[in-house]
Amino acid sequence: MSSHVGFKNKWLPIALISPQLLITLVFFIWPAGQAIIQSTQLEDAFGLSTEFVGLENFISLFNDSNYLSSFFTTLQFSLTVAILALVSALMLSAFAEHITRGSTFYRTFLIWPYAVAPVVAGALWLFLFDPTIGVIGELLALVGVDWNPVLNGNHAMWMVVITSTWKQISYNFLFFLAALQSVPKALHEAAAIDGSGPIKRFLTISFPLISPTSFFLLVVNFVYAFFDTFAVIHAMTQGGPSNSTSTLVYKVYNDGFIGLNLGSSAAQSVILMALVALLTVVQFKYVEKKVAY
Amino acid sequence: MIERRPLFTLFCHVMLILGILAIALPVWLALVATTHENTVFATGTPLWFGDLGLQVFKDLLSSDSRFNNSALPITHMLFNSFIMAMTITIGKLSISILSAYAVVFFRFPGRMLAFWMIFFTLMLPVEVRIMPTFEVITNLNMLNSFSGLTIPLIASATATFLFRQFFLTIPKELIEAARIDGAGPIKFFFDILLPLSRTNIAALFVITFIYGWNQYLWPLLITTDAQYYTIVMGIKQMLDVVDGIVEWNKIMATTIIAMLPPVIVVIAMQKAFVKGLVDTEK
């Protein structure tokens, strides 16, 4: 923290910061603590008594094939979304960076999906992917694919992947474009004099120089796919068919709210908290490095 | 442009336009769908406008229209969404700017502890603590209320960090000049700091408004009384048709209505929005 010169009052700043602290305590820290406590407890079927069981909830989770497969599902989902969204955004931003006029115009029309609620995106794409009436459903039927996301787990997965990617492209595009535009023009000019065409310049100069941004986006995309995609899944597939799209976050909701298995849900929450913490630390350490550039 | 390669530049423009079209495709089809009778969908998806024009929109927005499972008229849900988004935005901006002010310009016991506590919230998005937070809300009797919908979402760290980052760039001579001019901390905040923070406030306004408007999981959890449904939640329920015809034209119209306010805010305040995203991630 800085030694910024300021005022001498002692009570005023405490008063100013207390609303945020209060809400943080009541709605963040206290529940987090509760989650940790509950994760070590087992409630009976009627919710009448609780029993301390130590790490049993965690152990049974790690032995639960459903849980492990949801881990795998989440990973699969995150990686696919991240890669698809990053590659398409990178390409689009490379094109936008090359043209001198109109990049703001394109930017306007490429970033608006960020404003669309995930569940709304889910509804839209559900319409498109509907086996009977959806445009994409029809097209797939034409090429001979027996498109059925209600019964086919892979199809369901692709559906949520494409929807989540659609939303994430705009965010990535924004950052990639800003990064590409911040590469000093003089470098491009020097490379052009050395005989590099635009594509070669992108590969050998721009892309390596934006690697901090690329890495940063990789982490952010991963985190996004892990945590922010609940709404899409809930709207489109509800975790099905047969848990093929049940990501970790979805499972926490399902087991806790629907299944009322509080101990297990709490344990899952705790694991997720640890994961987020890890990813946040990676992100911050990374951002610190980026700032030092 | 470094060299003149008109063909390649043309290629870039073409690809970008294709990109825009691909991105816009779902919304285009949705818009088209709203102008057709539902019976049309049985045979396939229309690609161009139909006969109904804006009729579906008009129906939905008339104040007592209800359909399918949504127990609340669209206009009412829009109102709820708006109240929720604005409350979260104003709440978040207010307490974050005050906290950032306290942390940067004062020295008080527990300052670092408070800072780390706020930082800690970055690691706790709502999805990760849903059950216990739900319990707290229940215990505080805040279910099915605007306060329950908004207060837990007000205190996140990103806004505080953005303001803090900005406040650290204020030259200390400015504070000293103000002190010599007889301004105490409160006057300084309102007369000097706040006006200088305008662009940051605008940037955060856009981001937070979108965040507030698009909230899904949280309202889903804590509202069982239909009175409090937001439009973003309401859409899901329209999709939950048990039997009967799925009224796609109405659903699509609702999605468009639901996405319009945030999209308009993003496009109208594009500069502020971009600044907000880029700055909060640094």
Place this chain on the structure above:
Amino acid sequence: MSTLTLTNIAKSYANGYQALQQLDLDINDAEMVVLVGPSGCGKSTLLRMIAGLEAITAGELCIDGKMVNHLEPGERDIAMVFQNYALYPHMSVYNNMAYGLRNRKTPKDEIHRLVTEAAEMLELSELLQRKPKELSGGQRQRVAMGRAIVREPKVFLFDEPLSNLDAKLRVQMRLQIKKLQRRLATTSIYVTHDQVEAMTLADKLVVLNKGNVEQVGTPLEVYDNPASLFVATFIGSPAMNIIDAKVTPEGIVFAATLLPGNTQSMPLGTVKLGLRPEHLRIVEEQALFDVQVDMVEALGADLLLYCNTCDSSSQPLVVRVQGNTSVKVGDMLGLDIHLQDLHLFDPSTSKNLYFDSNLLQKQEVIYA
């Protein structure tokens, strides 16, 4: 009437660093006091303590006889002009100047009168509605001064206000500040590291070094009778030449010369001899000592000659002569100086060994 009294003032920080040692200073009404010294000498710290922006670790600060150690800056009736101007970026020039008055609940028409008068004094009347970012450096500085003037405070404080301006502007503004201060007759304390600014602006000069006051006096006193080696070499440009010398019972020996005299009142042994470049004269005959020219800098009106003494110690020396003197590299020159322009300094304490130049007489050169 605005007088300041500083008694036993000291400043130290939590980590033990002592920024200012015991300091006593009396500042009279309408006086322009300049605090001068190199970076880190404590001059800015002292100014800020007077302003109330830094706490006073020890001692008393009294304004008009009233102790103000614990008063907030806004309560001390002082105004400050900052090095970086510190103008409120979102307010117009008019509002920048009016802000302090508004906080003191001055009536609106009174504010208007004060601001327009100050603006006229500083030639800012055309710029009253502009924002700081639309102004040049010099204009911004004038607004900063205007902000101080309208308050009609007891004391003006200037914290290196001209450092960020280009050389020509600095000279102009220097004059304007002096005129203004005379006209307003407000007690002022001015901090600078530039000794030319210090000499031209000060009624009273305070030379600081590493938290200690080296000398307090009028510019001329400090120039003619520097109290220590530090003051001697800090004031005056180019700096005073300091060469090794020895006090013997016969007189003072330096550069293979004996300056005979009654040295009873002086400590025997090695000393430092000070000669200002502008006091050394080139002579054809009866030179005091000889030097050889190593380098010549032609400034137009003056020539600076970088020389070395011709004796075995070959000490460097700078001589300032008229611009049209014909000298070139390699020339051997004979130099002379009025005896009252000689200064002797104790090599261990660095203090000026004030001596009566009448005790010395010139004689012929002896080569050692």
